[in-house]
Amino acid sequence: MSAPSSPSPPAGLLGRVFRYIDRHQDEFVQTLREWVAIESDSIQPVPRLRQELLRMMTLAADQLRCLGASVDSVDMGSQKLPDGDTLPMPPVLLAELGSDPQKPTVCFYGHVDVQPARQEDGWLTDPYTLTEVDGKLYGRGATDNKGPVLAWINAVSAFRALQEDMPVNVKFIVEGMEEAGSPALEELVRREKDRFFSSVDYIVISDNLWISPRKPALIYGTRGNSYFTVEVKCRDQDFHSGTFGGILNEPMADLVALLGSLVDASGRILVPGIYDHVAPVTDKEREAYEAIDLDLEEYRSSSRVEKFLFDTKVWPQSVGI
Ligand SMILES: [Zn+2]
Numbered sequence: 001m002s003a004p005s006s007p008s009p010p011a012g013l014l015g016r017v018f019r020y021i022d023r024h025q026d027e028f029v030q031t032l033r034e035w036v037a038i039e040s041d042s043i044q045p046v047p048r049l050r051q052e053l054l055r056m057m058t059l060a061a062d063q064l065r066c067l068g069a070s071v072d073s074v075d076m077g078s079q080k081l082p083d084g085d086t087l088p089m090p091p092v093l094l095a096e097l098g099s100d101p102q103k104p105t106v107c108f109y110g111h112v113d114v115q116p117a118r119q120e121d122g123w124l125t126d127p128y129t130l131t132e133v134d135g136k137l138y139g140r141g142a143t144d145n146k147g148p149v150l151a152w153i154n155a156v157s158a159f160r161a162l163q164e165d166m167p168v169n170v171k172f173i174v175e176g177m178e179e180a181g182s183p184a185l186e187e188l189v190r191r192e193k194d195r196f197f198s199s200v201d202y203i204v205i206s207d208n209l210w211i212s213p214r215k216p217a218l219i220y221g222t223r224g225n226s227y228f229t230v231e232v233k234c235r236d237q238d239f240h241s242g243t244f245g246g247i248l249n250e251p252m253a254d255l256v257a258l259l260g261s262l263v264d265a266s267g268r269i270l271v272p273g274i275y276d277h278v279a280p281v282t283d284k285e286r287e288a289y290e291a292i293d294l295d296l297e298e299y300r301s302s303s304r305v306e307k308f309l310f311d312t313k314v315w316p317q318s319v320g321i
Pocket of ligand 1: 178
């Protein structure tokens, strides 16, 4: 890949690590290519894809072992499907490297499963073939989240290869069902609270976006999802438009009106009381957002939308991540 390296690499230890990474870039990209080629789709419940997902977990475990980490591949049982069939759940990998009580311990979270992807969905290249276009690498999972998982592994491997003493102890938690809502992960995390996580000082969730193609970002808060279901029922047959039209609405019109009442034209949610539990943006945060280096025009064009519908501000909370 022809990405430019840093114009003036830092001196000392970091400089040596950066130079090692630059020298081994092709190798790192090749590993990413191998990871992207695995269709580790956790959404479609079909045996072939589940096998691919299990293969992906094995490959990730092997990569962690190559670092010299001890890897616990935690069996997560099986997934019961609505039709009564079951599929094996991919294991969650708990890996650790170093246990020096004098050093802080950093735990990296990542996932190696992906959403379904087909070229007919609008991909310009084959989703499972890592392809370089204009110095950027495209492939399913390249960003979300195989690339970032590998980036941490590569960083640690650089320290190891240079026989440099790591300044921190490192742990990894890598899962394979994130795209399917991480079933059972919370239970595992609670169970491991006093064991695997007891020595963890920092958690790094590298399952997020860069602020621009060349600029990584520190994410300190993310949005969640709340799912609701609304059902509008009518009588047991269609209304005759001539007899009832103008007096009674079909459920579709009622549904559209209901959904249209949820947000105003600026995207503000209109459900009464919903903001009562949302902490207001502080002046300090507002100040930080003013200085943030996010190019809205670049964001718009990379999102491939013609214009923003709402009054979009250059604030991260407006960026739906
Ligand atoms: Zn992700």
